[in-house]
Amino acid sequence: MISRKIYQKYLDWQGQERMESVGQYQLINDCIHRIPGRVKSVFCVGVGDGTEVKMLLDDKEVKVQGNTLNLDALLPEIKDSGLIKLGDMHNIDKPDNSFDLVFAKDVFEHALSHWVVLSEFVRISKKYVMIILPDPD
Numbered sequence: 001m002i003s004r005k006i007y008q009k010y011l012d013w014q015g016q017e018r019m020e021s022v023g024q025y026q027l028i029n030d031c032i033h034r035i036p037g038r039v040k041s042v043f044c045v046g047v048g049d050g051t052e053v054k055m056l057l058d059d060k061e062v063k064v065q066g067n068t069l070n071l072d073a074l075l076p077e078i079k080d081s082g083l084i085k086l087g088d089m090h091n092i093d094k095p096d097n098s099f100d101l102v103f104a105k106d107v108f109e110h111a112l113s114h115w116v117v118l119s120e121f122v123r124i125s126k127k128y129v130m131i132i133l134p135d136p137d
Contacts, residue, residue: 028052028105031132032059035101041065043099043124045089046107050078056103065099067092089117094124101125105132 032055035042044053044066054075056064067087068074074084087093089107102121108131111117121129 025051025055027132028055029059031103031105031130032056035060035062035130036128039100039128041099042101042103043067043092043094044084045092045102045104045121046110047078047084048073048106050074050084052103052105053078053083062100065094089120092120092124096123097126098124099126101128101130103130106134109133 028051032052039060039062041063042056042060042065044056044064047053047066047068050066050068053064053066054077056062064083066084067089068084069086069088071079071084071086078084085093089104090112102125104121108114108117118129121131
């Protein structure tokens, strides 16, 4: 697991920018609308402030859970919901085939081992894995 000190350095470097830019909301919205209708459960990896969790709950009739390295960064309504737990994408504490979809936006590129992380995503997914990578353009 990544140490709290290293993660805090990353947050400081990144700044405290939230998901308030129109581009980020639009990207999440576009991804959510690509989720097949038969998906009933989603695990969100590295949820940041929880915006994608909030948007999934508002837009889809799905059960949502997720993990993050920083519970303090969550939006109050997401933090209070108890849906997001402290956890690392390299070792997800969920049984095999637990969710219809694993949703990972802007986290995969931070993996210490992409193979380990991808195998975790596939392990807990029944059907789909959606990985969204940042695009500087």
